[in-house]
Structure formats: C-alpha cells, structure tokens
Amino acid sequence: TKSSAKPVANPWILAIAPYIPGRSTTDDGRKVIKLSSNENPLGTSPAARAAFAGAANQLERYPDASATELRDVLAAKHGLDPARIIYGNGSDEVLHLVAGAFAGPGDEIIHVRYGFAVYEIATRRVGATPVIAPDRDYATDVDAILACVTDRTKLVYVANPNNPTGTYSARDEIARLHAGLRPDILLVLDHAYAEYIDGDAEDGGMALAESASNVLVTRTFSKMYGLAAERIGWGYGSAEIIDAMHRIRLPFSITIAGTAAAVAAVADTEFVDNTRGHNAEWRRWFSDEIGKLGNAGLRAVPSQANFVLVLFEGKLTAEVAYKGLMDAGYIVRWLPGQGLPDGLRITIGTADETQGVLGALRDLVETAG
Ligand code: PMP
Numbered sequence: 001t002k003s004s005a006k007p008v009a010n011p012w013i014l015a016i017a018p019y020i021p022g023r024s025t026t027d028d029g030r031k032v033i034k035l036s037s038n039e040n041p042l043g044t045s046p047a048a049r050a051a052f053a054g055a056a057n058q059l060e061r062y063p064d065a066s067a068t069e070l071r072d073v074l075a076a077k078h079g080l081d082p083a084r085i086i087y088g089n090g091s092d093e094v095l096h097l098v099a100g101a102f103a104g105p106g107d108e109i110i111h112v113r114y115g116f117a118v119y120e121i122a123t124r125r126v127g128a129t130p131v132i133a134p135d136r137d138y139a140t141d142v143d144a145i146l147a148c149v150t151d152r153t154k155l156v157y158v159a160n161p162n163n164p165t166g167t168y169s170a171r172d173e174i175a176r177l178h179a180g181l182r183p184d185i186l187l188v189l190d191h192a193y194a195e196y197i198d199g200d201a202e203d204g205g206m207a208l209a210e211s212a213s214n215v216l217v218t219r220t221f222s223k224m225y226g227l228a229a230e231r232i233g234w235g236y237g238s239a240e241i242i243d244a245m246h247r248i249r250l251p252f253s254i255t256i257a258g259t260a261a262a263v264a265a266v267a268d269t270e271f272v273d274n275t276r277g278h279n280a281e282w283r284r285w286f287s288d289e290i291g292k293l294g295n296a297g298l299r300a301v302p303s304q305a306n307f308v309l310v311l312f313e314g315k316l317t318a319e320v321a322y323k324g325l326m327d328a329g330y331i332v333r334w335l336p337g338q339g340l341p342d343g344l345r346i347t348i349g350t351a352d353e354t355q356g357v358l359g360a361l362r363d364l365v366e367t368a369g
Contacts, residue, residue, distance in 0.1 A: 166303025
C-alpha cells in the first residue's frame, strides 16, 4: 500500500558486511591499551603536530582542492610525476575511487582470502562481484590469484605487506603477478605498510606504477607517519588511471590541517627512521617470544608489517585469549568475521606495551594448562 512504501537500498549494497573498526574500550567501557588498529605507538612527528596546530587560523577556508603542495612534496620524496598522484580521505577513499572508476555491475574484482576488509566493501559498493583467491599458509598466492582471472575480471587488490596476515610478497612475485595479468586488468598494490618492510626494501610496485599502464600503488599517512586521525592517503598510477579517479573524487576530502601535517611529516625523516627501527626490533622480539610458546600451539605468521598475526592451534583458543587479553587491559584484533577465528592480530606497541601483552599471553597459556 501507499503508506507502507519506502525507499529500498540497492540489493548489492545490502550485501555488504559493514566494516568493523578496531575497538578502543572494553565491553564495560574501560579504556585499555589499544593494539587493534596498527597505529603508530610512538605517536606523531612533533613537526607534523606543530604544522597541524598552525592550520587553526584557516578554518573558514576550503582546502586546496588540487593538493598541489602535498603532491609536490610526495613527488620530490619518491621521484614521481606530481600530475600522476591522486589523494583521498585515507587510502580507504583511494581504494574506493579506483573501484568506482574502473568496475561496475557484472565485473569481478579479485582479492585474497585473508585480505583487507575494505576491498570487498568497495567491490560491492559499485555492484561488482568479489572473487576470493585462496592463500598459501596465510601468504598471498600469486598462482591462486591468476587462477581466479576470468573474462569479467577488472581489478585485483593486493596489499603488500598484507593485512591482517603481515605477510610479504617479494619483488619477483609481484612482477610475476603483473606479468600474468591481462593488460586491461588493473592491479592495485596497497602499500599501507610498505615502509615497515625489513631494510626499507620495496616490492617494485612504484616502478611498475611508473612504467605500466595498469598499476595503481596506494599509500597512507596513517601508519608509519602516525597521522591516522587526519585521514590522508594517496595513490600513483598512469595519467589515465588518475584522471578517471579525479572525476569521481569528492572535491575537498582532505583537510588543510591534515595536509599541513602530512607535508611536515614527510620532511621529518628522523621520526620515520625511529618508528621503523622500533618496529623492526619489537616485531622480531615479539615473533620470537611467540615462537617459544609453540608447544602450547601458538604460532606467529612471519610479518613485515607493524603487527603480527598470532595463530592459536592448541588448548588456548584465540577467542579465550582475546577475552583474557581484554581483561588484562589489552585490546587486540580478533577477526572471526573475516574467516580468521583462530588468529589474533596484534599491533606492535611501545616496548612496555609489547612486553606487557606478551606477558599477559604467557599467563593465559599457563592458565589454559
Ligand atoms: N590498506 C590496508 C591494507 C590497511 O590495513 C589500511 C588501514 N587499516 C588501509 C589501507 C587504510 O588506511 P587509511 O585509510 O587510514 O589510509
């Protein structure tokens, strides 16, 4: 009847499982140590903080919609063409833009089984179909991805290092993936954690984005640069890819204060070097310590990111450990909704936090017997 009629959302939108962010409080509202969102435990560059504060006198102004200064700074830092840089409200927006510009109903977009949740949301949002490639012991399996390609494949999302597994595909694997894809399939290489790779190595993605016409690399200020609150992400690809994405971009999705902080953060190489060194040291320590709990069924998936996926294959289950850690004052990420009921993703925190969460895990192992 007329009175019961109401707007109905697109069915492909209702098929989306909403993104669940990392929590910062317990069920009973206690604020505890947050190791659930891969944020920078060392905070933010002091220079970036100062630049952010300095933007307070421009609140009535719209941001520079073309982000000229930010693009110039990034281009100089990474040796890129500033005209081929896209930017957005976190790399999340950039990941959405590329699906919006290149895929639609009837198209397929491939991502790996244990992949970043936004890929599936961005895929369904445009009415495309997610195709899920199996992993190889939690790592990205290039052959499995290539085996998923059909005539309908439009795009492949690969995070390297991958979230939530932390696994890394070396340069030759990424080259093999790119070489195995038809040139009309867009390869999106998500480098959100690229700065954390041992020795600051690179998977060759930027060089591919520079020379190939079907590669987009995305990056973020949320992790290594400690600016998650300010939502600045960017991407690099061919002039044609970037042009298409600009057409659907929100005009003012990055802010004056965030941009100012990002520009200052790029210049503060000392802060980045400290973060990288801290993370490498404590990631190694934490993974080694988890390894010592192997007889209790705990296992650390080898990580090149700022977090470690710990698998629970013994008496102590991931679910019990998740709740026990919460009681002990640590929030980590349990991802049963992403097909990972047996794992906890734990961000590398400060020295105290990392030692603390390991100690709490050891206690839980002992209690479980
Ligand atoms: N890609 C991956 C793999 C991530 O883990 C994240 C952060 N959770 C992002 C992209 C998005 O980060 P942001 O939007 O803060 O740039």
